[in-house]
Amino acid sequence: MSWLDRLERRFGFLAVPGLIRIVIGFTALVWALMWLNPNLRFALDLDPARIRHGELWRLVTYIFIPQTPSLWVVLALWFLWFIGEGLERAWGSFRLTLYFLVGMIGTTVAAFFFGSNFSNGMLIASLFFAFARFYPDEVIYILFILPVKIKWLAWVFAAFLMFGFVLGSNSYRAALAVALANYFIFFGPEIVHQARHRRDVSTRRRRFEAQSRSSTETLHRCAVCGATEVTDPNLDFRVARDGEEYCMTHLPKAVSNT
Numbered sequence: 001m002s003w004l005d006r007l008e009r010r011f012g013f014l015a016v017p018g019l020i021r022i023v024i025g026f027t028a029l030v031w032a033l034m035w036l037n038p039n040l041r042f043a044l045d046l047d048p049a050r051i052r053h054g055e056l057w058r059l060v061t062y063i064f065i066p067q068t069p070s071l072w073v074v075l076a077l078w079f080l081w082f083i084g085e086g087l088e089r090a091w092g093s094f095r096l097t098l099y100f101l102v103g104m105i106g107t108t109v110a111a112f113f114f115g116s117n118f119s120n121g122m123l124i125a126s127l128f129f130a131f132a133r134f135y136p137d138e139v140i141y142i143l144f145i146l147p148v149k150i151k152w153l154a155w156v157f158a159a160f161l162m163f164g165f166v167l168g169s170n171s172y173r174a175a176l177a178v179a180l181a182n183y184f185i186f187f188g189p190e191i192v193h194q195a196r197h198r199r200d201v202s203t204r205r206r207r208f209e210a211q212s213r214s215s216t217e218t219l220h221r222c223a224v225c226g227a228t229e230v231t232d233p234n235l236d237f238r239v240a241r242d243g244e245e246y247c248m249t250h251l252p253k254a255v256s257n258t
Contacts, residue, residue: 015094020084116175224250
């Protein structure tokens with residue numbers, strides 16, 4: 001039984017069914033209110049200085065801030081709903097709730113200790129990466145036109161993050177690692193196991209190939225002309241009564257075939 005199974009048995013009652021749908025609903029509400037008051041986002045964002053002064057609601061409300069104030073938010077929320085439904089089918093309510101909570105904690109730690117301003121961006125990114133692990137061959141249509149598999153989008157996004165990780169400061173690297181801690185905690189052991197398995201398979205394959213006969217070794221060789229099945233794949237070979245192997249051209253006429 002894995003640690004996730006043990007946690008679910010003990011704390012499963014804390015699961016929030018339809019969590020991502022709830023997040024989407026509040027995000028849509030905040031987006032509508034921001035049209036009336038664009039400064040609203042500054043009252044909801046994850047601001048460590050303000051939180052230290054008692055504005056504790058920011059520890060939660062930042063997850064409802066839309067990443068774009070334009071009408072593109074409709075498409076973004078649809079995509080988030082698509083991801084959330086898939087993850088809840090694959091994991092169940094408890095594990096998705098736990099994954100989301102650990103992501104929130106990671107984002108908060110990154111903001112307080114490393115000065116990151118990810119807001120809910122890395123939290124949503126971690127959901128996307130988790131979805132790509134479960135449904136790598138799922139196809140979506142970018143702008144409803146271009147079909148792309150989820151795994152390729154995930155690799156492209158990961159490449160951009162890795163680029164920033166390499167070129168960024170140490171504080172940015174630490175913030176990125178902490179903000180995506182939920183992904184590494186949930187999928188890290190599986191990733192390590194798969195890497196070890198691939199290495200073991202590769203090692204066994206190389207050992208097998210080293211022990212196998214090389215491509216220059218032959219099974220048949222004519223005792224007269226030296227032809228083999230490698231030099232001429234169309235040749236037929238026979239073993240004569242004298243124990244020697246001949247191609248059909250040089251097979252002794254007086255000797256019966258075996």
